[in-house]
Amino acid sequence: MDAQERVIRVTFPSRIWERQAWNFLKKHRDWVANRWSSIPPAIHFENGVSIPVLGKNLELRFTGEELTGKGRGKVQKKGRLLLVPGGPDDRDRYLREWLKAQLREELERLVSSLTRRIGRKVTSISLRDMRTRWGSCSSKGRLTFTWRLVFAPPAVLHYMVVHEMAHLREMNHGVHFWEIVERLCPRHETHRKWLKQHGDQLHRYQI
Numbered sequence: 028m029d030a031q032e033r034v035i036r037v038t039f040p041s042r043i044w045e046r047q048a049w050n051f052l053k054k055h056r057d058w059v060a061n062r063w064s065s066i067p068p069a070i071h072f073e074n075g076v077s078i079p080v081l082g083k084n085l086e087l088r089f090t091g092e093e094l095t096g097k098g099r100g101k102v103q104k105k106g107r108l109l110l111v112p113g114g115p116d117d118r119d120r121y122l123r124e125w126l127k128a129q130l131r132e133e134l135e136r137l138v139s140s141l142t143r144r145i146g147r148k149v150t151s152i153s154l155r156d157m158r159t160r161w162g163s164c165s166s167k168g169r170l171t172f173t174w175r176l177v178f179a180p181p182a183v184l185h186y187m188v189v190h191e192m193a194h195l196r197e198m199n200h201g202v203h204f205w206e207i208v209e210r211l212c213p214r215h216e217t218h219r220k221w222l223k224q225h226g227d228q229l230h231r232y233q234i
């Protein structure tokens with residue numbers, strides 16, 4: 028069962044008839060239903076939907092407006108409203124780019140505030156849609172994060188940055204690594220637990 032893709036995958040050897048696979052599913056119906064209901068429902072970006080952006084709930088408004096020139100694709104925050112221009116083909120892209128830009132700005136702020144204390148330099152920050160991890164750090168000092176962290180609480184995002192930057196000092200998850208994390212983020216265990224328990228929520232947004 029894939030919580031992120033929201034599909035149930037049944038793998039069986041080709042010599043087994045499809046009917047048998049269905050029988051198997053039927054037999055384990057309760058287990059399947061149980062697991063399925065534990066997956067948080069998908070959230071589609073629609074007018075009026077509220078989304079958490081760096082810890083602040085914003086309500087989506089698709090204006091349908093086609094802006095030209097410099098204003099093209101420009102998403103605007105007005106109080107608690109997020110005004111997204113463009114037709115059905117463009118607005119998701121505009122919104123995603125805006126969300127990424129917000130996250131990037133916040134990540135840059137966090138990285139520069141931690142650089143002195145870590146004593147190592149970050150060479151670049153990239154955003155991806157990673158499915159199995161929240162972030163990574165290369166030996167060259169390149170940090171990569173999943174852009175979906177934009178939906179996570181700010182304290183969790185802070186922990187993720189501390190975690191990846193601590194790898195600039197320790198490229199492992201040994202005792203020294205966790206000492207560094209502990210020093211910069213004393214409540215790291217709570218945040219790790221949050222990611223374990225609620226991480227699937229960050230993938231609910233179908234965009």
Ligand SMILES: [Zn+2]
Pocket residue numbers: 190194200
């Ligand atoms: Zn790590």
